[in-house]
Amino acid sequence: MPIPRRASYFDVPNSLKQLQQIRMNNTSNTPSFPYRRRSKSMERSSSESLNLDAMHIQYIFKELIPKHSTDEELIDEAFILRKMIDSLGNETSHWPCEFLENIFTVLSSFVSAVPTLLPNVVSQIHTIIGLIRQQQREYKCAIEFLQKALWIKNSLRESSTEIGMALHRLAMAYGRSGNLLQAVTLLQKALFKYEQGGWSKTHSHAIMATTMIERYSFYLVKITIEKYTNTASNSSASSRNIKNNRNRQSYSFNGLPQRKNTRPSYTADMSKSMSALL
Secondary structure: OOOOHHHHHHOOOOOHHHHHHHHHHHHHHOOOOOOOOOOHHHHHHHHOOOOOOHHHHHHHHHHHHHHHOOOHHHHHHHHHHHHHHHHHOOOHHHOOHHHHHHHHHHHHHHHHHOOOOOHHHHHHHHHHHHHHHHHOOOHHHHHHHHHHHHHHHHHHOOOHHHHHHHHHHHHHHHHHHOOHHHHHHHHHHHHHHHHHOOOOOOOHHHHHHHHHHHHHHHHHHHHHHHHHHHHHHHHHHHHHHHHHHHHHOOEOOOOOEOOOOOOOOOHHHHHHHHHHHO
16 A cells, blocks of 8 residues: 655654564553543544544544554554654644545555444544545545445434534535535534534534525525526527517518519510500
8 A cells, every 4th residue: 555755754664664663662661552542622622523633533543443453554554644644733734635645545445444343433434534535625525425424423323413513514515516505405404403412503513504504695696696697688688689680671561571572564565565556
């Protein structure tokens, strides 16, 4: 599985043998993948994030992949990517596209290689993959993965706020793809789920959803008005052309167009015969 060649720039071991040696040395004193224990506030902040969250990815690379996977190469690549995340920082919007592609490859391989994963873990990974594709502006693929995550959450009957956030993420992908009507519909459902879960209208996600609904509704009205005015101008132009064409034709009193007289005229022949007689 490809890993960027610039990994040495981030002070990461260049060979897998060095990496395995580091892991063997860590087993004597500390766990093979030492990590700081996640507090409840950290879990809450990462689970309530609507965008791509570096802490959530770190959690999967530190805990889930070493725990559930037996593929040493996959575990090593997750370790390298975790070190690169520490070097790049938690601002995921600044991560290079090639690095996001490597995260996508590792997560996809993890899901496909471990069919015994719990559904909620699969839902989390589908959510991360969908957000990665959304950040890469591949909205069709992002919508597909976010829909899978939403379907799993509905099947597991998770909390209303979790389903509301899944709807909110899917609405953001639809909005960025240009389907504003579907985005507004999903945002309204997300607000309803937030209210069911006990979140007030002053919650940050509820305020964001309300703002997005107002913005998208404004654009929808603007697009509708522009479409109506363009249709009206086209129809008036076509009617004007028809009227001009009608004015160019001559009509008789009964409204039918005048026909040219194709009958032979005898006046010239009669004048010639009368001059011959005289």
